[in-house]
Amino acid sequence: MWKFLLPFAAFVALVVLFAFGLNPNRDIHELPSPLIGKAAPEFALKDVLDPTRTVSSATLKGQVYVLNVWATWCVACREEQESLLAIARQHVVPIIGLDYRDNQDKAKLWLTQLGNPYAAVPFDGDGRTAIDWGVYGAPETYLVDAQGRIIYKFISPLTQEVWQKEFLPRIAAARGGA
């Protein structure tokens, strides 16, 4: 009896394991951020479009905002740009565009040619702010609440669908709770 049951049980266990492990909807490169629920890392960086202006986490505090990590070398960011512009037109929350390891002139050109969805564009040329935020690629998008806590992180290009499904309810909840 055991001779047949044991291999069968092992087989079922493997099927369950593979069903989880090989699920095509699961992106194995997507890592949960340990920063969710924690205070957003502080930064103070020059704005790409206006170097006399400093964009800092301190001045952003007190409002719900989105921080979008992008760069001109990031192919997926070009794809994301259209969604970002549409989202910005809704004027729900300010979108801060952290320009990650980029060339300032190229970034300026990108924003004038493709349009600028950002309320501010802090320039993180050496990627130090990105390390503090746990960024490991672009695009990545964070949602920060009025208390300055990171409440959500989305990896890969933002779409209208994701915005409606993942961001808007959280923004409403953050505002309702505040």
Added chain:
Amino acid sequence: MSRHFRALLLSSALMLCASQAAMAEQAPAALDDHGQLQNPLLQSRFERITKELRCLVCQNESIADSNVDLAADLRRQVREMLIAGRSDDAIFSFMTDRYGEFVRFAPPLSPKTALIWGAPFFMLLLGGLIIYRVVRQRSRMPLDE
């Protein structure tokens, strides 16, 4: 005998700590022409730590081996923290605070990681058990020849 050995080990460990602390305090520790830390102790710690940290872009490479920009940034971060006299633990927790336990190739033993650490021993035990049973069964069988 073993007490002697332990005392020796402890004192040498203490000496190592002391010399490390002293070197960190002097902290000339700039880079040489090859981009290595001039202080050989720091350089060896740098090599060990960067081999222990996963490059999150190409997830099976360490930041010591990877050529991507993020790995270079993280190497710079490790180097700077070493020069500033920070401990290995401080550097590892700096990384895990930002990127999660996944950045470490050998995550510390905790209830969440118990399965990873325990699995090889469990498998070994299971294999041993199977071999034991098979051998015992065969030893009871009559020989063919």
